[in-house]
Amino acid sequence: MSERKRRSRAGGRRKKIAAREQGTRKYRPYIERNIPYFEILNEEGLALIEKNADILLEEIGVEFRDFPKALDLFKNAGADIDGERVHFPPGFCRQIIQSNAPSEYTQHARNPANNVIIGGRRTVLVPAYGSPFVRDLDKGRRYATIEDFRNFVKLAYMSPNLHHSGGTICEPVDVPVNKRHFDMIYSHIKYSDKPFMGSVTHPERAEDTVSMAKLVFGETFLEENTVLTSLINANSPLTFDDTMLGAATVYAEHNQATMISPFILAGAMSPVTIAGTVTQILAEALAGMAYIQLVKPGAPVIFGTFASAVSMQSGAPTFGTPEPGHVMTIVGALARRLGVPFRSGGGLCASKVPDAQAAYESANTLQASALAGVNFMLHTAGWLEGGLSMGYEKFIMDADQAGMLAVMLQGVDLSENAQAMDAFREIGPGGHFLGAAHTQANFESAFYRSELADNNSFEQWEEEGSFDCAMRANLKWKEMLKEYEAPKLDPAIDEALLEFIAKRKSEFEDRDY
Amino acid sequence: MSDSNEEYEEDIILADLSDEELVEQMFDDLYDGLKEEIEEGTNILLSRGWSAEKVLNEALVAGMTIVGIDFRDGILFVPEVLMAANAMKGGMAILKPLLAETGAKPVGTMVIGTVKGDIHDIGKNLVGMMLEGAGFEVFDIGINSSVEDFFAAMEKHKPDVLGMSALLTTTMPYMKVVIDEMVNKGIRDDYIVLVGGAPLNEEFGEYVGADRYCRDSAEAAAVAVAMVTERRQSSA
């Protein structure tokens, strides 16, 4: 069969170039894992952490500040309330979560081909979130603008290795604070057709996000399906605040997903040990997710965490070090035992520029997250400077790494073709495999091919300008933006969105806080 | 044996030391964060006729300067500086009423808070710690502080320095709201205004009308001390 195929005409140069440009890998909307989870604690260790978290929840409790609704719900469900402090009986949160929260859910994209399933053995890779600054080789570090925001939405849309458009990819500082959520959500809808995240900085902004999503997906569809996944941080240690709870409540009421994320700088916001930190993370996440299930039983929740350690010398966050990697691995196991999806990780680093430090710190966290079994990997691409800066070149470098993670997680093919026994029979001892029929039939998709790494001869590399990785990435993102074509959007929906935004923006004054 | 050596060190009788030796020992005790020893040393110097101002400057502030340098250079870690600042506060508590009696001023006073809408406070706490270490009296009004909160604290404590912290691009413009209101009320020039937080930069500090943006707590302490000293000299 393959013999004959090789001899038939393939269309020559023109066809080949076209095919190669298409890429050899078919776009998959998420990764399906086919390797085991990396776990570092045994049953006894995990049970100890769970027991200690239960003790924390009961003895010390969690504060829900300036948010009486949470206190009421917990009280009615049988928890002990002392001022704003909630004390949970052992197993209380776990029971509420396990009897209500889905173990996985589909987040719909406006293009159904890009729907993602979050949970189980899947991994969804998502751009970085929240940076006030952007950086590129040409213009250096500067406050982000809405144009930068659009650029990153476009790059994420075009990247076959990222499955999600993300949320606040960078902060568009040139748009008034109280109105920028409109422009951000609109950009995700207009310039991409991958799924996206909602605004969480005020309950009203969460409502606006939901209203805009309704215009895209339809009101009934939205109430019955999840089209938004949004980031809710705990205010560790052991505290939730009204801003985050307000936004979380809005999303849950509409059946939209939230990731309850204890965001920990260990040493400052949690004890300095791994065991202490994971205990606190589990306790906080249990309390937050239980709250969501009381607001709306069955609303999707993700057990999130962001793990970093502070430098004990300065208090600054550090990344890519082994301890937060362990934290992530353990929390992954705890989330699976609880039976909810898990968010963590990303291409985290403290470096200011896309240099060696950035690369190894990010590689350390990306790999650790993938091995730990992260389902929703926020901050996969672009992160620099502890989240203060979104890097154009860094984004391209991380997206390339993201492609490798997908291949790594797919595991090992053991099909008859993959066993390659024919190849051995054909080549035998000595000789080489480059011309073997088996190689001819499989080479194109055999190995991950980085579009960024240079593995040419020294001379060729020099002739081509002696570019380092960041310089090659710089060319790449510019080329991508030049080639960008917007996905189709129904003009009626576009018009409705613009009308909604214009109306809402006119309803209140611009404010810069 | 090294053990007996350590024991020997613990057995130092502060009262038996000469002034010079005692001050040297207090430098070490500050460095090691020993609050009770600093309180004892402070009392001994006072009982030997040192003025409160002299104890403050030559024993405490000088000792904390060494702590500050070693923190900046990465030799001392945050938890150690916290203990040192705490020891310093112990000495300050004894000196404060005496300083007030003689009309001598402490190194400086500061009101610090994280602005409205913002709950990030790790950096702000470090700045407060470093300033206390430098001999400042620091009034920390916490997170999520409104114009009214800042004004009430300024009214009450009459600080030399107002410090504002913000970590969000959505909250940092609020610093301008506070400073504009100070201008409106005609009190802007009564205070040195310092701002900080990771998403700020020098340019933004100028834009909101602060006197200085400081990148970290070590710089904040150095700048605060220098600016207060300068201001006192020029108004003297």
Ligand code: B12
């Ligand atoms: C820890 C952290 C948190 C913790 C805060 C815990 C706490 N108790 O403070 C938690 C998890 C609660 C949190 C919550 C949120 N955070 Co946050 N957080 C951070 C993080 C990682 C580190 C901040 C920190 O503590 N650094 C360590 C300290 C030592 O440094 P520092 O604060 O910069 O302070 C130093 C100097 O700046 C200076 N300084 C500071 N203040 C002052 C004041 C004066 C007067 C002076 C002179 C100097 C000075 O001296 C300090 C010591 O050297 C930053 C990212 C980053 N790398 O900075 C994000 C970051 C600031 N957070 C961010 C966001 C988006 C949020 C949330 C909105 C996320 C969410 N969706 O839930 C919420 C907002 C909550 C709210 N309403 O405020 C974004 C902000 C982006 C933006 N929009 O501007 C960042 C940049 C991360 C990111 N990429 O998303 N966060």
